[in-house]
Amino acid sequence: MTVVDSGPTAQRAPGLSSDPVPPGAKVRILETADRLFYSEGIRTVGIDRLISESAVTKATFYKHYGSKDRLIIEYITGRHLKVIDRYNRLAAKARTPHDLIPLLVTGILADIDKPGFRGCPFLNAASEFPDPRHPVREVVSMHRDWTTDVITAILRSIGHPMPGDGADDIVLARDGALSGGYAGDPISSSAAFKRTVARVTSDARA
Structure with missing residues (x-):
């Protein structure tokens, strides 16, 4: 890296x-x-x-x-740091890990509804730099690994039997919601994302 x-x-x-x-x-x-x-x-x-x-x-x-x-x-590193700061602020508001997941989902859906929304800045950057060894792609990969790790930790803390798999499902659903929310129908994209998160978290045991 x-x-x-x-x-x-x-x-x-x-x-x-x-x-x-x-x-x-x-x-x-x-x-x-x-x-x-x-x-x-x-x-x-x-x-x-x-x-x-x-x-x-x-x-x-x-x-x-x-x-x-x-x-x-x-620019792309700054975007990553902003996401971390936003996550930390939401985590401080959540009383339990169960409370944190809806806050994260609400934040993503709010982004899709913002004027000037143009999809995920990290996916956009990756599409402009096809070489996976380029420093921009390395920052994008770092961000995606961080995101997956955070969601995995949340799912593990609420007793999900396969937190890594569940995190992959949520991250990919988020990618689809952000891309579809820009290029297609933001309402259906947001609804599909919420359904995926609900399905994944329903497997939690805690």
């Missing part, structure tokens, strides 16, 4: 001056990339567009990220 270095880089494009960096420029660039990469696709958004919509200079962009590839890794 490639270790993703999230610290700033001093790399610059050749011939660029070291102009003063506007406050918050690094964050602004990443927020712009997050919005554009998700809504329009990673490969379709060029550096000039990112620079323009972030309201930074080219020198500032390269000071912080060095290349578009570095920014892409920051």
Whole structure:
């Protein structure tokens, strides 16, 4: 697994001056990339567009990220960290593991209903980078492994006889709900996802 270095880089494009960096420029660039990469696709958004919509200079962009590839890794890693943070907040609300599952399902269904929803950012990124050895795909794989491990642990804690298999079923159903919710009928996709989760959790013994 490639270790993703999230610290700033001093790399610059050749011939660029070291102009003063506007406050918050690094964050602004990443927020712009997050919005554009998700809504329009990673490969379709060029550096000039990112620079323009972030309201930074080219020198500032390269000071912080060095290349578009570095920014892409920051984007997809940031999405993963946001999911972890969201999970931790939901877990803090849940009194028992049984309470956590409905909270996770509700959160996924809420994502599908949001304006501008464009499917799963990790599946979208994987479709744009077909080489499984690419660093983007490594982050996607890390995220999916983390998701499966979390759900496996929840199912184990509620007494599911085959928590690993149950987690696989739920993750694949979630993939289908996110993809179908964007490309097809969000209502039927969400309903199918809820049915799968209900079936899997009905096997729990605790």
